[in-house]
Amino acid sequence: xxxxxxxxxxxxxxxxxxxxxxxxxxxxxxxxxxxxxxxxxxxxxxxxxxxxxxxxxxxxxxxxxxxxxxxxxxxxxxxxxxxxxxxxxxxxxxxxxxxxxxxxxxxxxxxxxxxxxxxxxxxxxxxxxxxxxxxxxxxxxxxxxxxxxxxxxxxxxxxxxxxxxxxxxxxxxxxxxxxxxxxxxxxxxxxxxxxxxxxxxxxxxxxxxxxxxxxxxxxxxxxxxxxxxxxxxxxxxxxxxxxxxxxxxxxxxxxxxxxxxxxxxxxxxxxxxxxxxxxxxxxxxxxxxxxxxxxxxxxxxxxxxxxxxxxxxxxxxxxxxxxxxxxxxxxxxxxxxxxxxxxxxxxxxxxxxxxxxxxxxxxxxxxxxx
Numbered sequence: 001x002x003x004x005x006x007x008x009x010x011x012x013x014x015x016x017x018x019x020x021x022x023x024x025x026x027x028x029x030x031x032x033x034x035x036x037x038x039x040x041x042x043x044x045x046x047x048x049x050x051x052x053x054x055x056x057x058x059x060x061x062x063x064x065x066x067x068x069x070x071x072x073x074x075x076x077x078x079x080x081x082x083x084x085x086x087x088x089x090x091x092x093x094x095x096x097x098x099x100x101x102x103x104x105x106x107x108x109x110x111x112x113x114x115x116x117x118x119x120x121x122x123x124x125x126x127x128x129x130x131x132x133x134x135x136x137x138x139x140x141x142x143x144x145x146x147x148x149x150x151x152x153x154x155x156x157x158x159x160x161x162x163x164x165x166x167x168x169x170x171x172x173x174x175x176x177x178x179x180x181x182x183x184x185x186x187x188x189x190x191x192x193x194x195x196x197x198x199x200x201x202x203x204x205x206x207x208x209x210x211x212x213x214x215x216x217x218x219x220x221x222x223x224x225x226x227x228x229x230x231x232x233x234x235x236x237x238x239x240x241x242x243x244x245x246x247x248x249x250x251x252x253x254x255x256x257x258x259x260x261x262x263x264x265x266x267x268x269x270x271x272x273x274x275x276x277x278x279x280x281x282x283x284x285x286x287x288x289x290x291x292x293x294x295x296x297x298x299x300x301x302x303x304x305x306x307x308x309x310x311x312x313x314x315x316x317x318x319x320x321x322x323x324x325x326x327x328x329x330x331x332x333x334x335x336x337x338x339x340x341x342x343x344x345x346x347x348x349x350x351x352x353x354x355x356x357x358x359x360x361x362x363x364x365x366x367x368x369x370x
Contacts, residue, residue, distance in 0.1 A: 003029070003053040007036070014050040026052045112137065115150055115367075122363045123295050123325035125333060132157055151367055158360045162328065163337040171202055174284040176246065176255050178277050180308060181288035182301055183261040186316040188218050189345060190288060191256045192225040196348030199229055204253040208233040209245045211276070212260040222258055225347070239276055265304055274308050284311040286339060291315050295326030302330060312339035319343040319350075324362055 004021060008014035011031070018026050030051040112133060119129045136145075136153065145153070177194070179187045191208070198204040208226050210233065212218040219235060226233040232252075234245035242257075249255045259273060277285050287310050289298055315327050318341050331338050338359070344350030 003051065006050045006052065007034070007047045008050075009047060011048050011050075014048045018050060018052045022052055022054050026054055028052050111145070111147060111150060115154060118367055119154070119325070119363075123323045123329075124363070125295070125325075125329035128161075128329055128332060151364060155360050155364050158328065158363070159356045161332045162356045162359070163331060163335050164356075171198065171204070172254060172284065174282050175250075175253070176257060176283040178257045178259060178283065178285040179288050179314070180259050180273065180277075180285060180305055180310075181261050183215070185261070185288050185290040185293075186342060187261065187288045188212075188221050188225075188258050189347065190314060190316060190340070190342055190351070191222070191258050192229075192347045193342065193349075193351040194340075195225070195229060195231065195254070195256055197351070198254050199231070200348065205251075206231045207249040207252040207255045208258065209236055209242065209249070209255060210234075210258040211236045211242060212258050213237050214260050214262050218258065239272065242276055270304060270307060277308060285309060286312055286314045288314045288316060289327070289330075290317045291324050291327055292317050292321050293326070295329060298326050298330050302334065310336065312337045314338075314340045314342070315354075316342040318362075322362075322366075324359065328359060328363065 002022065006014050006017040006021070008017055014031070018028070028050060032049055034047050034049045036047050116129055116133045119132070120126055132154065135157070136150075179191055181187055188210075195206045195208070198206050206229065208222055208231060210219055210222050213235065223233055232249065234241075234248060236242035236245050246255065260269075277283055285308055287302065287305055287308075289301060293301075313327075313331060313336055315324070315338060318324070327338070330336075338354040340351055341354050341359075342351045
């Protein structure tokens with residue numbers, strides 16, 4: 001038996017190839033749609049694959065008629081036919097094994113491909129996803145991996161890729177805590193949550209400074225929190241005001257500084273902010289971003305504040321989105337830790353220390369290839 005595999009864009013074209021190569025007496029053993037080409041198993045083009053063979057008894061009818069007029073075949077001829085039948089069975093078994101192996105390989109490729117699509121849909125950086133998938137393929141695990149194993153492997157890789165969180169339950173290591181970021185991400189509310197935790201859970205003395213004098217609502221909001229916590233608040237309109245406020249409040253354990261966010265694209269404003277933050281070594285700065293922001297916007301904001309010496313990231317509004325891939329991508333690709341996550345407006349409750357496992361679980365919790 002002569003067995004051959006053919007590929008073509010459509011079934012009619014595949015059949016034409018079969019007839020051209022094997023003739024009209026060919027037998028179709030198997031046909032299916034496959035995908036070929038692409039990058040890392042993705043973006044393949046559909047093709048029709050046909051496995052065909054020449055029937056060894058294609059002229060059996062003619063031979064049968066002749067055999068009715070001829071003597072019985074010799075013992076040697078029977079032996080030859082038996083040997084030929086054995087060869088046919090051997091080829092069929094090899095063909096079955098080949099088809100099974102090819103099907104298994106395609107299923108694994110589909111599993112890997114679906115994972116890549118899922119991760120990108122979760123808004124993880126495309127280059128990072130490609131690198132992650134490629135590492136799994138090159139490591140030789142892709143051929144035998146199950147869906148559950150793949151999910152665990154991706155989780156493990158994501159957790160390892162995330163930089164360690166900047167802060168833990170011992171509190172802050174510096175006195176002056178600056179929160180910077182664009183308007184509307186929740187800096188003022190986050191300061192209130194952090195201050196409440198310091199006062200209630202660690203019995204620390206706390207004070208506020210605000211430089212966000214562009215928005216009276218922000219000043220009023222911080223004044224409200226200051227009254228509730230019974231802590232002092234200083235409003236700084238200039239860098240000199242800010243320096244005086246720091247000096248005035250230096251006896252406190254922690255001084256939280258709320259900064260303006262409306263001019264983050266203004267290079268002059270960022271330089272002035274940098275001067276203010278670098279005024280004293282006893283300072284650390286956190287960039288506050290909203291998880292509802294697009295990844296491209298997060299990167300733009302991060303680059304705008306890049307010259308400001310940042311310790312870690314704080315992400316807000318986790319309760320308003322289910323996709324946090326952009327946040328993880330920013331942390332991983334720039335190797336800057338995530339310190340806190342906020343998930344509501346309640347002060348002091350809706351804030352928690354960032355946990356790599358919980359963040360990764362938020363991304364991978366809904367994954368299924370079904």
